[in-house]
Amino acid sequence: MAQKPTIPKGTRDFIPLEATRRNYIFDTIKRIFTLYGYAPIETPAMENLSTLLGKYGDEGDKLLFKILNSGDFLSGTDPAALSQMGSGSAALKICEKGLRYDLTVPFARFVVQRQNELVFPFKRYQLQPVWRADRPQKGRYREFYQCDVDVIGSDSLLYELELLQIVDDVFNAFGIKVCMYVNHRKVLSGIAEMIGRPDMLTAITIAMDKFDKVGIEAVESEFLERGLESEAVEKLRPILTFTGNTEEKIALIEQHLSETETGMTGVAELKTLFGLFSQVGMTQQITLDLSLARGLSYYTGAIFEVKALDFEMGSICGGGRYDNLTGVFGLPGMSGVGISFGADRIYDVLLGLDKFPSTTNEAPKVLFMNLGKEESTFALSCLKQLRASGIPSELYPDHTKMKKQFDYADKRGIPFVAIIGEEELRQGVVALKNLATGAQQSCSPTDIESILKG
């Protein structure tokens, strides 16, 4: 093979520094999920296509990666018929499995399948990759991790609070300033009802979702194009463009939606929620954003989205309440609420703001130079002690030129080298050199430990 090997487009390798930084993100998120009583689950990469199909719309069905049936996949199929039915249907004749497209559908499938083993309300988190046959582009990959946390089997608003406390804690831990945007699907429904077009809810929410990006005029002309009466558009304007604080906004919609039962339910929940937020005291900004819609059709209650304040980036976290996620698998009436963290985007924000802790380093703390057999024997005994104390450390594998060994330490970003030469060997000490400052000191094996831990 003359050419260098490659990987499929839209997929990525992670070198040690990247993998270490990603692990820092995952570990931080997991630690905080655990603090709130959420427990991990895992589901297989492959699901039956019958589980996945029809859950993500026609476009989603096309973006599923399908796995060719193993063995003689053509047996029992008529190749001529295959070609006549077209690739879409033909795929289903020769593929029974697909790669998971998100963590939500596998979670719903899991809850239904394992319902008798689970304790409800069921609080779970799941950090696993998903795959989509999307056209790859900057920041969009065919394999990427989702970090989902959900609770299912309760409609208590205390869970909305809990999840936003988690968001608060996670971004505090990362040192990223964010704003959490909150809205409510029932308020959006109430608005559609209030303007006399409940049938247009989806169109309205889609258009509202764009308000942030395109402004009021573009949204209004889209409304008109979609067949909304200009009267209705005018009724919408004060709500869309109102710029007061959260309390004032709630007062505004309470006044406008007083005639719609659904809308008032949403308003009441928002009131309770924002009351809880100020009761527990959130560190990060949190605000009601009536233009927040989120495209996913399964949301039925509060919806959330999080954006970084000091860095230009889309939503880095989002979610909401759903009432019937598991209904499609035969278990109706399970209300739940969940949030998903976008690990790739959080990575880019941390990198852009230089917020990865300096300890997020793939390198060990110290490299013992290899100056010969006896010297290495002493080094090995020091290493044993250091590792027992939890200090990542290693010995250069060959007795070779010092320069080569220093180069290795330097390239890997190892902060200290430990030198054991003839003299050190005789005295039972180690010369410890700080590669950043150049300072060198003679110390006992036990001293090294306290220096490196300090």
Place this chain on the structure above:
Amino acid sequence: MAQKPTIPKGTRDFIPLEATRRNYIFDTIKRIFTLYGYAPIETPAMENLSTLLGKYGDEGDKLLFKILNSGDFLSGTDPAALSQMGSGSAALKICEKGLRYDLTVPFARFVVQRQNELVFPFKRYQLQPVWRADRPQKGRYREFYQCDVDVIGSDSLLYELELLQIVDDVFNAFGIKVCMYVNHRKVLSGIAEMIGRPDMLTAITIAMDKFDKVGIEAVESEFLERGLESEAVEKLRPILTFTGNTEEKIALIEQHLSETETGMTGVAELKTLFGLFSQVGMTQQITLDLSLARGLSYYTGAIFEVKALDFEMGSICGGGRYDNLTGVFGLPGMSGVGISFGADRIYDVLLGLDKFPSTTNEAPKVLFMNLGKEESTFALSCLKQLRASGIPSELYPDHTKMKKQFDYADKRGIPFVAIIGEEELRQGVVALKNLATGAQQSCSPTDIESILKG
């Protein structure tokens, strides 16, 4: 959908307790890899089929999960021709990607592709799932994790030592007693040479690999069947059946292999290695096992296998040195050595020996009962403090019957419940109940922290 949904055969879901226990295994292994200066990498689940094919033998090629090309996969193919060429070749017309089959080939591909970004010797670990279209059976899955640690770009025996120290530390951490079996491919080659049949090396190693299971007579008759002269079989017998300790075994092969250069190289390396093992002092048993062969054809130096001593289970860890893993991708002459931990089998051993730490529990430490709105407000402030101190804890979401709330705590295995009733609210205290002992005490929010941490 009337029927409960299912997952593809040979795949698994992991419920919280299982996922938590698996994370304990992964975290322990990762922690120890890091102590020895190994850093994580990740590779994509999908590789180009050109990377995977031909690396695992014909049987392996058949067991690759292939991904149907997305979009119009039939375009440019002639369906009639597809059916004529048979499923094996037809698959390659409509699939360009496959799921990784192990971590070794992706690792080799990665090293070649990223060689200019890596520091050699390159020490990496990788914990990711792999997929094989094997017939599922007890303990054999179509999706399972591999936990590989390798160093590539050095032939220093200090790395063999380092990896076996890692094995020692890992099983010490798990509290599993093991024996590490060591052999050397060059010793096996020397033996084949010594009996005058270097051409039969593979047959001999395969037969030797079975010695453990079937005994000397079966192995010898297999040798004869495979065309080995009875003279050669007799020459083999003393080596196969010798039962002395490692020192005596090395002396025995040194004597028998003195005429073969390859064999003596192997003997010399084993001597050095066992010298190093006793120098650093291994905790677990470690022994030379001349019948250890390991089937993988890429090993060229020392080979390892690890078995639990107190639990019936096959090999739970294994590996060895290879000289040309990256040659097939255009980078020859890179010697490396690696070890792979079998997470699923380690899970079964830990479970069988009841060695999972009691802290490996998915549940939070304490559940605050929900006795009303004001009570919950107080609970939320206690929870905030507990979580800030790193104590997993939660509030029951609804003001409902005590029994229901106790049941929830009980089923989830939450060890403590915190009760805040009217009286506690007035005094600013919490009644903390240990569910195992039934003991209940009144304490301040700060007391809870020290009790739960203790």
